[in-house]
Amino acid sequence: MLAVHGHFYQPERRDPFSGEVAPQPAASPYRDWNARIDAECYKPNAERGNLQHISYDLGPTLACWLAANDASTHKGFVDSDVSAAIVEVDCGNAMAQAYHHAILPLASLADRRTEIRWGLRDFELRFDRRPTGIWLPETAVDLPTLRILADEGVHYTILAPWQAADSRLDTRRPYRVELGGGKTIVVVFYDAALSASASFESDATMNADAFARERILPRLTGPSFADGTPRMAVIATDGELYGHHQKFRDLFLARLVNPGVDAPDRGFDITTIGQIVGSTPASVFPATQIAERTSWSCHHGVLRWYAECPDAADGRWKGPLRVALERLASAIDTVASGLAGDFMEPAALWQARDDYVEVVFGAETAESFARRWVPLGNESQREGFLALMQAERWRLAMFASDGWFWGDPIRLETKQVLLCAARAVRLIDDAAGTDLERRLVDDLSLFSSPSRRIDGAGIYTEALDEAHQPALRPRSKAASTR
Numbered sequence: 001m002l003a004v005h006g007h008f009y010q011p012e013r014r015d016p017f018s019g020e021v022a023p024q025p026a027a028s029p030y031r032d033w034n035a036r037i038d039a040e041c042y043k044p045n046a047e048r049g050n051l052q053h054i055s056y057d058l059g060p061t062l063a064c065w066l067a068a069n070d071a072s073t074h075k076g077f078v079d080s081d082v083s084a085a086i087v088e089v090d091c092g093n094a095m096a097q098a099y100h101h102a103i104l105p106l107a108s109l110a111d112r113r114t115e116i117r118w119g120l121r122d123f124e125l126r127f128d129r130r131p132t133g134i135w136l137p138e139t140a141v142d143l144p145t146l147r148i149l150a151d152e153g154v155h156y157t158i159l160a161p162w163q164a165a166d167s168r169l170d171t172r173r174p175y176r177v178e179l180g181g182g183k184t185i186v187v188v189f190y191d192a193a194l195s196a197s198a199s200f201e202s203d204a205t206m207n208a209d210a211f212a213r214e215r216i217l218p219r220l221t222g223p224s225f226a227d228g229t230p231r232m233a234v235i236a237t238d239g240e241l242y243g244h245h246q247k248f249r250d251l252f253l254a255r256l257v258n259p260g261v262d263a264p265d266r267g268f269d270i271t272t273i274g275q276i277v278g279s280t281p282a283s284v285f286p287a288t289q290i291a292e293r294t295s296w297s298c299h300h301g302v303l304r305w306y307a308e309c310p311d312a313a314d315g316r317w318k319g320p321l322r323v324a325l326e327r328l329a330s331a332i333d334t335v336a337s338g339l340a341g342d343f344m345e346p347a348a349l350w351q352a353r354d355d356y357v358e359v360v361f362g363a364e365t366a367e368s369f370a371r372r373w374v375p376l377g378n379e380s381q382r383e384g385f386l387a388l389m390q391a392e393r394w395r396l397a398m399f400a401s402d403g404w405f406w407g408d409p410i411r412l413e414t415k416q417v418l419l420c421a422a423r424a425v426r427l428i429d430d431a432a433g434t435d436l437e438r439r440l441v442d443d444l445s446l447f448s449s450p451s452r453r454i455d456g457a458g459i460y461t462e463a464l465d466e467a468h469q470p471a472l473r474p475r476s477k478a479a480s481t482r
């Protein structure tokens, strides 16, 4: 059996102040990167029916853009989840994704929960079923994250083979991971060699029939496992590989997963992750253990997103950037819960934050949400409450992994997380009369771009300028007297 999984994701590209995606000339001839990748990948894969034959996760930030800008492709993703061939919805093709694509092993417990709950709820609203599987951003994993998944009713996830504690683990079958307290989760480890050749060897993927014969079949030949489980191979890659990173590879995918009746018998069947593990109890699978704080795109654990991972020519900026944003997040949370104390129980603010995905998705109006959570408050308290929710929303968004992924904080991905931070901190400073923004800018000045003589504070100013926002407002009276 062969299962192909595509991880479809783009970060939130909307300017958090205007709600618009700024034109991105580098994406020419398209208006912006989302539009270009849509034309090269999302749309053709949906139109060719490829999604009906693979597993996929569609990131909420991308799904939101697709719904607004290419409704027919969005519908293609939604409709391909459960097709006529699939009777049990537990076996649907689509998996959820943690909401803002933050590296969960680096996040606080409360943030992990919110990101996971938002991702599951977004999926439920979009696909009209409760998801059984979730894709962890960058497949970054540890046991506390898996425990939250199990608590939230998630049945399975996908990891890279080097994320198994046992380096000789046979990835041709699913496993269960014991999480303590009687909880378990199913883990499918993808096939490293097949996934790498699909991703990086353009010659290997010229001809799907040859790829099936020469690469896949040898992995699947031989007897079933002793307990009768047939051998499977899982190819997991970025979904953008099929048409965007590699031109015409959407055609390769079509031929690979839906060869048609004229194709020669390949000696194996096409299936999906959902079909393999969707409704099978975890206890059926053999137990294994994971290597904690590991991921699929950094071979140094999760260093890539907070420190000097050896893959980066100069990663000295990554640590101070993360510390600056963590310090800001912590201050925002403290100020927000202080303000919320006027109209709600302290713990309720965080329950409300978990629930705020209803408003972000558009399933509920902000007014109705505020009336539900602050029923006894007056108008201005409800407005204040909504400002806190918006601040929390953008403060969560500022941890999107993209901000740390690349080699230089001057890139637009890092500027985007800085704009999210700016939006969040200004909402809080306006509401509380604090001056957290000045402290943020001080902290950002502690690192520099390796390619340009500009520090993080300068990059922050540049990002605000490009978004037509004032740089750093004058020190407020309230704050200077503190």
Ligand SMILES: [Zn+2]
Pocket (backbone or CB within 6 Å): 297, 298, 299, 300, 301, 303, 304, 309, 310, 311
């Ligand atoms: Zn690395």
